[in-house]
Amino acid sequence: GNSVTQMEGPVTLSEEAFLTINCTYTATGYPSLFWYVQYPGEGLQLLLKATKADDKGSNKGFEATYRKETTSFHLEKGSVQVSDSAVYFCALSDQGYNTDKLIFGTGTRLQVFP
Amino acid sequence: DAGVTQSPTHLIKTRGQQVTLRCSPKSGHDTVSWYQQALGQGPQFIFQYYEEEERQRGNFPDRFSGHQFPNYSSELNVNALLLGDSALYLCASMGSGQETQYFGPGTRLLVL
Numbered sequence: 327g328n329s330v331t332q333m334e335g336p337v338t339l340s341e342e343a344f345l346t347i348n349c350t351y352t353a354t355g356y357p358s359l360f361w362y363v364q365y366p367g368e369g370l371q372l373l374l375k376a377t378k379a380d381d382k383g384s385n386k387g388f389e390a391t392y393r394k395e396t397t398s399f400h401l402e403k404g405s406v407q408v409s410d411s412a413v414y415f416c417a418l419s420d421q422g423y424n425t426d427k428l429i430f431g432t433g434t435r436l437q438v439f440p
Numbered sequence: 441d442a443g444v445t446q447s448p449t450h451l452i453k454t455r456g457q458q459v460t461l462r463c464s465p466k467s468g469h470d471t472v473s474w475y476q477q478a479l480g481q482g483p484q485f486i487f488q489y490y491e492e493e494e495r496q497r498g499n500f501p502d503r504f505s506g507h508q509f510p511n512y513s514s515e516l517n518v519n520a521l522l523l524g525d526s527a528l529y530l531c532a533s534m535g536s537g538q539e540t541q542y543f544g545p546g547t548r549l550l551v552l
Contacts (some may be wrong), residue, residue, distance in 0.1 A: 330482075358539050369530055370483070370543040377451075377539070381533075415482055419539050427473065427496060428538055430482030 328420050333432035335413075339438050345403040347434045349390075349416035352397065357418040359383075360393050360400040360428070364413045373398040373401075373414070406438045442467065444533050452550045453521050460514045462546045465533030471495075472514040473541060474506060478530040489514055507552035518549075526551045 333348040346426065358377045362370040374383030379394035390401045399416060416431045445464045453459050465472050471490045475483035485498035489508035508514045512533075518525055528548050532541035 353461070360540075369446075369528075369545040370532075372540060375540060384540075417482075421539070425496070426471075426541070427485040427488060427535070428483070429485070430542060432482045433480075437517065 327359065328418060328429050330375070330416050330418055330429055331430040332414075332416050332434050335433075335435040337365055337434060337436045339436070341408055341440050342405045343438075343439055345401070345406045345410075345436065347401040347436070348351055349382075349399045349401065349431060351399065351416075351418050353418055353420075354420070356394075357420060359390070360419070361388070361390055361399070361401050362375045362415045362417060362430075366412070370415065372397050393401055395432065406436070408438045408440055411438045444469075444531055444542055446531050446544040446547050448531075448547060449458045449490050449545065450548045450550075454491065454552050455514065455521055455523060457521050457551075458519045459521060459549060461518075461529050461531075461549075463516070463531030463533075463544060465500065465512050465514070465531075466542050469533035469535045470512050471536065472508060472512065473532045473534075474516045474531040476500070477530055477546070480512065480526070483530055486516070489525070500516070520552045523551050 360375045361373040369385040376383040376392035382391045413433045417428045473488040473513040475541045479482040487497040503519045528546045531544045
């Protein structure tokens with residue numbers, strides 16, 4: 327079945343460092359890909375998405391490119407801030423007949439220190 | 441424009457009890473999904489409701505049931521609670537023909 331694999335955390339960085347969180351997927355068909363962020367004690371917020379191969383999603387300085395040839399959707403940010411500390415989830419939309427469910431990775435915790 | 445809302449925010453139950461969680465979707469959204477997020481894990485799909493019917497179900501036992509009302513709000517019911525049901529329960533909504541799901545803040549359930 328479809329699945330998402332994320333790099334294990336925590337990822338610990340100093341402020342203004344470059345961030346990469348790896349995400350690969352296994353899927354039949356052409357799913358949409360998403361990054362969600364979860365701040366402590368809160369639900370999930372959509373960070374960015376891409377709906378087809380070579381699409382680049384971007385938001386708040388974060389970017390990810392849908393790479394079909396490597397089945398990857400790595401999250402990047404050029405300069406992280408302390409406020410970016412959170413858990414990041416990669417997900418794909420498992421589109422079946424009359425339904426869309428999200429399949430998530432296990433999450434990667436990012437800790438940014440001043 | 442209110443986003444997805446859920447109630448209650450926290451809940452403590454004992455084994456064997458039953459619980460009902462509630463969700464109001466984002467304005468204009470008619471499809472509601474429920475997810476269970478165990479501590480340190482990614483959310484797992486429970487089921488999805490559209491037009492007051494369960495459209496798809498994940499790998500969860502029949503103790504988990506749901507309902508959608510004509511105003512698109514939804515309930516998640518869990519019977520015969522087990523310790524392993526302790527988790528954050530997330531509701532997500534989306535509009536017809538759209539693919540982006542928007543999540544509520546969740547209900548944290550603790551089963552003792």
